[in-house]
Amino acid sequence: MAEVTLIDAVTMAMAWELEHDPMVVILGEDVGVNGGVFRATAGLQKRFGVDRVQDTPLAEGMIAGISIGMATQGMRPIAEIQFMGFIYPTVDQMINHAGRIRNRTRGRLTCPMVLRAPFGGGIHAPEHHSESTEALFAHMPGIRVVIPSSPARAYGLLLAAIRDPDPVVFLEPKRIYRLNKQEVEDNGKALPLDVCYILREGTDVTLVTWGAMIFETIKAVDQLARNGVSCEVIDLATISPIDYETILESVEKTGRLVIVHEAARSCGVGAEIAAIVAEKGMYDLKGPIRRVTGYDVVMPLFRREMDYLPSVSKIVDAIGAAMHD
Amino acid sequence: MAEVTLIDAVTMAMAWELEHDPMVVILGEDVGVNGGVFRATAGLQKRFGVDRVQDTPLAEGMIAGISIGMATQGMRPIAEIQFMGFIYPTVDQMINHAGRIRNRTRGRLTCPMVLRAPFGGGIHAPEHHSESTEALFAHMPGIRVVIPSSPARAYGLLLAAIRDPDPVVFLEPKRIYRLNKQEVEDNGKALPLDVCYILREGTDVTLVTWGAMIFETIKAVDQLARNGVSCEVIDLATISPIDYETILESVEKTGRLVIVHEAARSCGVGAEIAAIVAEKGMYDLKGPIRRVTGYDVVMPLFRREMDYLPSVSKIVDAIGAAMHD
């Protein structure tokens, strides 16, 4: 069993499916001989041929649109968008077609496609290369949004996404692509979608987060553990639809909720989690729900991007405040 | 002073600004000789000429993009998107440019444009003609989203939107375009943006809603008034940024919050309102926050669209439940 990084796990999952399902194809900009700008598809074209791993011309709306066309005709395309900042030309195709075609045709045509994109800040990238706009896709009926936060979950969730009979937007937290390694068995076993993963059990506060922010959150939690604060850490994993039962159960136990995400606050996914708990878990709450998020501003260029992102101290302070409610 | 419909008020506001600001131009599909598919620009081309009121070729991304180009060079374009279901090709330009150019250039270039679109269901329209996806734009930093709910507010808010030094997405609830008339003085007076409008004062429950849903909400409130329930009705008006102070003050008084919107529930704007109150108004709440919204499904074709929409009875029941918490 190999120790792999998150991006290795992404590659492994795609390779497994390419190997086992002849209908799976990869397409996107520079995914072929170049192996993707982050190397997620490195070696795959060589191994599976130019038909299965195709470079496309440069047009994201086109990539989404032809993926939909292929998917409705029996293929299982995995399309890569180079950075989330360039995903917006796909919005029309995703909301108006990918998420609708099954419903529109009462199941006659379906759209089993995956739209992969690296997202998030903190890697000193150029302008438009550090966005986190998962909420846009989470608001689209019929679209699943999935975000892994570890190599093992990247592998299992991506396999599940590819096999899912419906469209999945699979967002990869690029800051942690190579942050750490984990043993991941390349056994083709998918992890379930539509469920949260509890990373730490605790009794005092529930923390809900996803993607790269898991790391800041865990650090904050470790720090607070020394002061005797027991945090439950939930990795949302499937951003849409949300497994709110797991969250509600946890809040029932802890009575406190802090949500951490990198995206802008207003109308972010954190708002939906807060809203659900304010609806269904209100009587369990000992105090206000708190969000630690990116600000409602344009992601700053990199000299100030760390000031934009939720940091360990911002999270520690938010949890601390929650404990004093 | 004339009695006018909401759409008349929209036309009046545009005419006023065309008359008084030579930098204002209108552009969009069929806005010229045809006067717009809903007749919002009827007569304007004739009155102000083909330069000031321009038909464009058929491409929404183009319409947004050239509006941005014009706005950065000193014009004040008002662009019409025919239906909200066709607004998605503008998303890339709106999020990556309209909402960013001031920040990117530290104020050197700015983007005083308005993107108008009719939205919402309930008019027996064809597929893709009944969407409410204001939340997508509300999540974009730097973009204002404004929705009027009466002729007077349409007039005043649209004037404010056109004069605003920053980009505004102005969404018009088409179901109530011609629902009722109101006296509106054509005096060029704008109404303030970024504030809610309190339509009814009350003490038992706070209702926050916007656009066409004001009507169902008011009916529900009237019905409940007969049973002695006193509702405060807040018209959100500016969907982003949200005037949360007015909402929090109201909840402080009533202790109960019901949010009503037509858009799909998950990650809708209602979530943000609920989240803010769960953060800052938690101790005022006597019971759970409730949302009455569209479902997380594709807006059904018209034989079932009324079942999708929040109805008076759905709202009445939600308020009733809130009163029993």
Add this chain to the structure above:
Amino acid sequence: METIADFEVQYSQFLNPEGKPSSDIPELAKEPDALIGLYRAMTETRVFDTKAVNLQRTGKLGTYASSLGHEAAHVGIAAAMREDDVLAPSYRETGTMLYRGVRMEELLLYWGGDERGSDFADVKNDFPYCVPIATQCLHAAGAAMAFQLRGESRCAVSLNGDGGTSEGAFYEAMNVAGARNLPVIFIVINNKWAISLPIEEQTATKTLAQKAVAAGIPGIQVDGNDVIAVRHWVERALARARKGEGACLIETVTYRLSDHTTADDASRYRKKEDVEAAWKVEPLIRIRKYLTELGIWDEEKEKALLEDAADKVDIAVQKYLNTPKPPVESMFDYMYKELPEFLEEQREHAIRYADKNGGEHG
């Protein structure tokens, strides 16, 4: 200065408006049965269309986009296709869809506000009507890519209007089809109007066929009121694509004789004279004249055809009108293959309030 590339756009017509052969007629035009089949389908399309407009006028159908005047283009395209090819139409190509085997009652259901109208009983792989303009061009390209990857001898056919040629998606689809040599045919049905915008204001190009030059694929302009020309060139294009020679663009020039949709009033923006002139070159007359001249058509056959078509349409209308509303929960049941847990509560809520909502709104 050196010329490094040059391009031509050709125009083709076989039958002129008087029904006279205007150039070397292709083989097809010599097959009486085939010709009669085309004429029959065109007539049925028109009869259906007239009925649909009437249903809308009497409140029995929603907004409807008429195909009046487009019959030669619609039917010519469908007749050239093989059954296992895939069609990606816009919202107007009723004639093409009917010929492909979509049932009349299905199309009525669609325009009557019922999703089941797009669940074609007999046509399994075609795309349904597509409203967001030009988005379907990419679906056709994607379908063609699927056929190419699987080594199937199938083609995809994308249809859009003149207005649709201004959308980026149209060019993106042609470009990828050119670059990847995809078996897809892009057909632009140039009916001169995009709602109120005349083609002259839509683009500065002299033809729409020349837009193919931007994708490095062949483009041709065809008289879209001449069903023989349309069928001939679409057939040729499909044969080419099937041989692995790639995509092409066909512009069929016709005229929108109706309002844009039943919600539109074209008299606001176009001259009566122009419409009258267009009626003189409309597609049914010329093929009927040609058939008559060939001696294979007469008044009696015409009468029988019209009666037949009316009966067919009536049966479909009855089926449509007798179809009860879809169940309320159907808005949930096709969102995902399996209903996610979180939707169950919403589904129950909808059922609880079903049919209580009528008349409450507005």
Add this chain to the structure above:
Amino acid sequence: METIADFEVQYSQFLNPEGKPSSDIPELAKEPDALIGLYRAMTETRVFDTKAVNLQRTGKLGTYASSLGHEAAHVGIAAAMREDDVLAPSYRETGTMLYRGVRMEELLLYWGGDERGSDFADVKNDFPYCVPIATQCLHAAGAAMAFQLRGESRCAVSLNGDGGTSEGAFYEAMNVAGARNLPVIFIVINNKWAISLPIEEQTATKTLAQKAVAAGIPGIQVDGNDVIAVRHWVERALARARKGEGACLIETVTYRLSDHTTADDASRYRKKEDVEAAWKVEPLIRIRKYLTELGIWDEEKEKALLEDAADKVDIAVQKYLNTPKPPVESMFDYMYKELPEFLEEQREHAIRYADKNGGEHG
């Protein structure tokens, strides 16, 4: 079949790679000062570029997109423009921006992760670098529409790469420019590569200039390593546009001699020989040879120029390196003309935590 339209694409070069006139040289090429000015700007661009790459390599700059090999195109374009025209560049046209008057330290600030780099002190109306590919084509068209509406004699110039020609926005911009006769010039800097995708896989067209045919505007292909040709044709195009004759497309053919950006390793996907061959036709050599042949350039002048350029760049680098971080609240202060109330709390939060966050992440 009847030919109803035809088109040609012309190619123009004045100076061949050896610096010899290859066709009738335009007036411009006979003005020594002008030529020297162009050569000077090209050289400064290259010196700046080399320095920027080095800064990145030593950790003093973020990812940077080199302009190596594009100097003739970049400078030729800028030199043809008037000061009050407006430029809408992509992320690579450093040479054009410098010539337009953007300061070197501004561009370094940009690539160094500081928004103030796009707040040009001397160039008030040009667009900043644009990263989302081809979106800027529409901004140029919009700017041109503003000039047209106000009756100003100004033009907009849009720049994008070969890869950018696959995006719908590129075609949408050309189409509206054609349809509305806008004073905008679209320039495609065809450097043969879009990151790892060679132009042959990007599109099936023989030239990129022919994409103009789809918009009904003229298109021409120019040797993008020949600064005289670039400047000449852009000047002609601008003069035409200023006279109200509308838009056009100019393809400048060059080669990306560098990696795509400093984050790329082009050896993964392209052959050394190809790059070596491209170095033989690169743009600086030929103009230097021509100037030398004319007797207006020599080793000494060359040395002085290089020293000068190095000094200029050094001063800019010092200014850049000495610029402190922007204040943390600046991420709020330019979002809207006036800070909305709801942002005040977030702004204070950010200030409270400012500079506490270093090193915490990852």
